Amino acid sequence: MIKFFRLMTAVLGLVATAAHAQLTVEITGAGANRIPVAIANFAGEGLLPQALTGVVRADLERSGLFKMIDPGPAQVPENAAIDLNQWKDRGADALALASILPVPGGRYEVRMRLYDIARQNKPDGMIFVFAPATMRETGHRIADFIYEKMTGEKGVFSTRIAYVSKSAGRFELKVDDADGQNPRTALRSTEPIISPAWSPDGSRLAYVSFQAKKPIIYVHSLATGAQTVVANFKGSNSAPAWAPDGKRLAIVLTKDGSSQIYTINVDGSGLNRVVSSSAIDTEPQFSPDGQFIYFTSDRGGSPQIYRVPAGGGNPERVTFEGSYNVTPRLSPDGKSLAYVTRNGGRFQIASMDLASRQVQILTDSSRDESPSFAPNGRMIIYASEIGGRGVLSAVSADGRVRQKLSGQAGGDVREPAWGPFNQP
Amino acid sequence: MQARNGVAAALAALFLIAAPARAALFDDDIARQRIEDLRADTKARIDALTQKLEQSQRMQGDLGNQIESLRGEIAKLRGQVEVLTYELEAATKRQKDFYLDLDNRLRVLETQPAKPAAAAEPAVDPAAEPRDYEAALNLLKGGKYPEAQVAFENFIKAWPKSNFQPAAHYWAASAAFQTKAYSRAAELYQQLYAQWPADVRAPEALIGLANTQQVQGDAKGAKKTLETVVAQYPGTSSADTARQRLKQMASKK
Amino acid sequence: MRTPTKITLAALTLAVLAGCSSTGPEQPAAPTEDKKPATPSTGGATGAPVTQPQVGAKQMTPEEALLAQLKDPNSPLSKRIVYFDYDSYAIKDSYAPIISAHAKFLIANPKFRMLIQGNTDERGSREYNLALGQKRAEAVKRALMLLGVNEAQIESVSLGEEKPRMMGTDEASYAENRRSEILYSGEY
Incomplete structure (x- = not known):
């Protein structure tokens, strides 16, 4: 996990280079004011064939509207007690935490909580149940959710x-x-x-x-x-x-x-x-x-x-x-x-x-x-x-x-x- | 080509019909002569027809070219008309905007002498208050200081209960300062501070007052005023300014 | 930008008529052989299928003579390309003899069909270029019709920027691609 994360930070901005990519998306110019967001590694992610957190981060990063704040290597469950001031000090305007749990039928449930630190709104949450085959799609939907909450317009990661x-x-x-x-x-x-x-x-x-x-x-x-x-x-x-x-x-x-x-x-x-x-x-x-x-x-x-x-x-x-x-x-x-x-x-x-x-x-x-x-x-x-x-x-x-x-x-x-x- | 084939057939037919009767009725020579004549005549006709066809086809070709040429010209003209119409509309709109702006400015100037009459019967137009204020502010922004001062002074009298009163005082004072009417500027700044000490502009009014005192040679008064700002409005940018000015004054001595 | 089709039609007309009377009678009217079947009419379409010459018996000799005539490098009929200026569909004067030769041939051989393909260089929108190519093909078709060719003998289509002759991105390549190509029965 640690190794994976290092890799993620190393290719900042140069994302979606997985083996099945038809098109490689590269940001060549970003918005002036990118929203700093921390997305902690999802708890229970080891259950999945591929890291879901990476999909979400890559989506948001690629939009050019978000800047990823290093959340550290820990997996933080969505209901963890957290000190928002600590995240604020790290420069995050928002923090996303999530847990992945197996549910019957070989499927998984992802629970996500989004803290809007900058605007001090009440935390938003979402729950998705998904089959492993639709994991990337689920990641796009989580990214869409965060995008919409933070920018006020719908995300296009699932399109x-x-x-x-x-x-x-x-x-x-x-x-x-x-x-x-x-x-x-x-x-x-x-x-x-x-x-x-x-x-x-x-x-x-x-x-x-x-x-x-x-x-x-x-x-x-x-x-x-x-x-x-x-x-x-x-x-x-x-x-x-x-x-x-x-x-x-x-x-x-x-x-x-x-x-x-x-x-x-x-x-x-x-x-x-x-x-x-x-x-x-x-x-x-x-x-x-x-x-x-x-x-x-x-x-x-x-x-x-x-x-x-x-x-x-x-x-x-x-x-x-x-x-x-x-x-x-x-x-x-x-x-x-x-x-x-x-x-x-x-x-x-x-x-x-x-x-x-x-x-x-x-x-x-x-x-x-x-x-x-x-x-x-x-x-x-x-x-x-x-x-x-x-x-x-x-x-x-x-x-x-x-x-x-x-x-x-x-x-x-x-x-x-x-x-x-x-x-x- | 069709016509030519037809004529050839006709000639052949004629020849066949004529053949049996030849010996009985005519000499060979005469017959030949007649056929020759007929042939010459037919040829002349064909030539004439061919010429006509040529001519009409040539005309048609010319017309086709002319139509193509005209179509291109019309397209260009159409494009020019579209652009000109668009530019005219844009120019008309811009002119109208200029006129409205000018009209607004003139109205402010023209209503100025009618000030005493206006006091008698204040019009109850809710939009008039912000409009008057805006008009005065626009004069100030446009660098028309004497007019701006008059406009703000009129506003202060016309709208005694307006929320814009402190702002109007501040801007009237600023305009007066610009026209070197220092005493009047000082008066207005003092009124603002005295009547609305909690207004955001109050510390700035004191800075303005200090400026007028300074240009009028009252260094002592200026110093006192700046000290008031530092003491009464700590933590404001005006206090910072006042502190800086005090330092400057001290170093000059 | 768009200059009219300034073909010297007077000269053309004369040439066509002369050609007409000289080649008239020995016109063989041999059936043509199609290398490809008519445009496949894809099911469900409401469009009229494009008519093509019928596949006929193999009396190749007069046919071959005509085809040879079309390919003879000394004959103006071997010249099959009309080039255009950028963003223009006006035929230049210099193409008058070529167009006149093709008009003569079509009038003399009414069983022959012609396909005119309009093309553009690769700059700009593909769809606009498709429309521009159509105009270029139409311009040649119209010039032939004004010289008396029967409309049923000519079909004009556009290939837009999709079929360049030269792949380069310099003006020489672009110029080579801004063209209408003339094809006869059996060649398309």
């Missing part, structure tokens, strides 16, 4: 990320846990896969595959692995985006010439044209309230972001700065818009406060694409390039915290899509 990996001419649509662990392959193909999009309930992924030598939109059920065709019209079928109700998709078809935006039911029925122009209209995205569809169009001579009422109507331009603004992505609260902007020849992720129209460039690299908000709106994951290789990166919505998610050696990773909270 998943879909992306496309490419190596040796093979394309795979993958789904990882938010910490890059537990990778699953939803689809393999020798032709490109692009634009994965999560259904609002997290049960399905819509995507575009070139398997049939041209782009066709499919929906993949994560539970059953079944793929169904949503749109296979003459020409290209691309850029699927779910409506908040999960029943319809906004898509782009070229059946009448240039790329135009339609809505369609998930079963492929009820096709309806949303806007029409002789220019390029693509990359539709519903606002979280379902009222508007944001999209990219070059109707004004250069690609810019517009929005139109979801039922159709007059498009209204949203971006005005610069001559290349594409890939609109609304924050979960609908208040800000992330997109890709060309900034002096470099492609970067920008964010616009929709009320004030204030724009902030969030990244400083030059080949950034495909932004996708975490469901709590705190982080934005995006595709970038380092040394000619596709990597995923994440940046906090305020631009302060930065993470790099590297794929396995030799491969490209791209087209990230951060899954929703409520996952089956």
